[in-house]
Amino acid sequence: MPDSQLSGVAVSPGRARGPVVRVAEPAGAPPATPAPADPQVEAKRIAPAAQAVVARLEAMAETATGEAATILITTAAMAGDPALVGNAEQLVSAERLPAARAVHIAADGFAEQLAAAGGYLAERVRDVQDVRDRIVAELLGITPPGVPDLEAPSVLVALDLAPADTAGLDPAKVLALVTAEGGPTSHTAILARSLGIPAVVAVRGVLELNAAALLVDGDTGTVTVADAGEPVFAAERGGPAEWNGKGETADGHRVKVLGNVGSAGDAEAAVAAGAEGVGLFRTEFCYLDAPTEPSVEQQRSAYTAVLEPFRGKPVVVRTLDAGADKPLAFLAQEEEPNPALGVRGLRVALDRPDLLDRQLEAIAGAAADSGAEVSVMAPMVATAEEAAWFAERVHAAGIARAGVMIEIPAAALAAREILDAVEFVSVGTNDLAQYAFGADRQLGAVAALNDPWQPALLRLISFVGDAARETGKPAGVCGEAAADPLLARVLAGLGISSLSMNAAAVRAVGASLAAVSLDDCRSAAAAAVAAATATAARSGAGSVAAPA
Structure with a gap:
């Protein structure tokens, strides 16, 4: 009989207990016969x-x-x-x-x-x-596989969930998610966090449990067989409700708590959650399924709609993050043997500077229209030379603050030189982990390597924090790691000055920071960085400064 407790990768915090509903898998390939008459x-x-x-x-x-x-x-x-x-x-x-x-x-x-x-x-x-x-x-003429209609609040268990299935979940009916595959940056994980649903992924053996009820801990990554007669309890979502809306530690050290947005709806949600601004505005929505490049006027209008709720507040806009691994029809790029390491992000702009210049023109116009305090950053930057090239074009477009994302290990190691070329940097922990560990972030078998608590990843971030302190320039984190209330304290202790996350995590992170001093954060960071494993890093940081 399988163990009554299994472990996986915790990807969305909170605890819940309830009856299990299995998500059916596809029946397999349809038969090849009979041959059609016509x-x-x-x-x-x-x-x-x-x-x-x-x-x-x-x-x-x-x-x-x-x-x-x-x-x-x-x-x-x-x-x-x-x-x-x-x-x-x-x-x-x-x-x-x-x-x-x-x-x-x-x-x-x-x-x-x-x-x-x-x-x-x-x-x-x-x-x-x-x-x-x-x-x-x-x-x-049959019902498609996927999440069934739920008659009562339940714990969903699946091999994996299709993105469209996860996007359609009702948080009032889904107590928690448990999947045998997936990783910490999969769509299932990201959407679970945005919906405030506790989730554990890459749980080997969960499909063999045949349990009627489960206790799911989205903080520790454990999944335990529960007695079906035990009462259901709703997921403990988010953090303490009491937060004054200002991102700072108990002794007044500022760490801005910002939102990640990719649409006008996201912007409204971030404002409602109390975000102090935006640390990552993804602009790809403007280009999705576009057969031709959107005009400057079309982009300007679309960006303005997202920026308007943040009049007078800081917003960091990321330029187009697309390329051979995120194909857009109008780019007409050639196939590459390894697209993840090919022409994407800023590398597209280096080949097509006119594309970047038109986007910068649109962003500058939207900033003027909206009254938001707009900065711009580039994705997939590897060297200080690339950062300087980007900053020159941003400044030429009339935008005062240029920055870059740190999502390639080489950029983390060269953070000091990169910060000499730009006004700020922002760490994209999702990609940084994937590149640092050589582990596909969608593959369940290597999901543990993409755990943001991995000490090697935290050490790379510490290089960035040290460089930020030395240069007196800000360094943020806009990857999914920023949404973890305990990890937020570690990041602050490493020298990170802003954290950007989905709207659902804003209050929990703000309240977590407000409950501890900067020295507490530094002690938690020291314990996590010195650890040998991700589990030990989380435990060590928690023993110093557990979330309130």
Whole structure:
């Protein structure tokens, strides 16, 4: 019999106990027989089925906000991809396959290509499989796999959750999430944090438990079999309600508590949560599914809508983070053998400076229109030379403050020289962990390596904090690590001066910082950095300054 307690990677804080609801997996490949009597008629069934899936996903997106809405829109676009539909139609005609079987084969072909590419492209494999299963279900006239309708608050257990499924979860019905696969920066993890749902991923053996009820601890990563007769308790979400809205320690050391946003809905949520500004404004939403580059005027209008709620407040805008591993149609880039290490982020701008200049023009215009205090930073920067090149173009566009993201280990090690070239830096812990450990952040088998409590990652961040103190310039963290109330104290102790996170985590992080002194934070940081393992780092920091 499996152990009654299992461990995984804690990705969203809080504790909950309740009955288990298993999320069904797809039934497998549809049969290849019988052959259709009329292949042309059979092939014509595929496009309407795909469009029906698109319509349902778009309807879900209309009621969602922020990251969830973006994921649903992206999934809908994949479902309507003419290449997928066209390939499936050709298989019906050429091999006389049933439409459902043809869609399954065509989608699997795309998924294999993405998996082979690695990096961020590999992250989209689950999306393709989800689209495949939805279209196949439509063609077969059956209910698609995924999260069932919940009659009562429950703990969801799954091999993994498709991004679209996670985006549609109701926090009032979902007590906690437990998956056998996934990682700390997967869509499941990010959305669970944004929804305030405790979650543990990469829990090996959870599918064999056959437990009627589970106790899930999203702080420690433990999943324990519970007595089905024990009372259900709602997830303990967020931190202490009492916070005065100013990011600082108990002795007055400032650590700004900011929001991560990627849409006007995100901006409103961040303001409502009490964020002091924005530490990461993702601009990719403006380019999603655009067949051509959006005009300066279109970008300016879109950015203004996001910036307006932050009039008079600081907002850090990240320039386009796209490229061969996050393909956009209008970029028309060539295929690369390893897209995660290819032309992406600032490297696209180095090849296409005109693209960057037009975006900077739009950002500057939106800053003037909104009254927000706008700074701009570039993604995927590796050297001080690249940072200086970017800063020159930002300043030429009339924007006073230029910064860069530290998400490549080389940039962390050269933080002192990079800060000489720019006004600030911001650590993207998701990518920094992935590159530092050589571990795909979507692969459950290596999820523990992407735990933000890994001491080696914290030591890289300490280089950045030291450089910030030496130069007298600010260094922020805008990766998912900033949303952990205890880890926020460690980051402050390492010299980080601002933390940016999803709206759901703002008050918990602000209250956590307010409950301790700067010396407490430094002691917690010292304990975490000196630890040998992620578990020991978390335990060591907690023994010094556990969240209030």
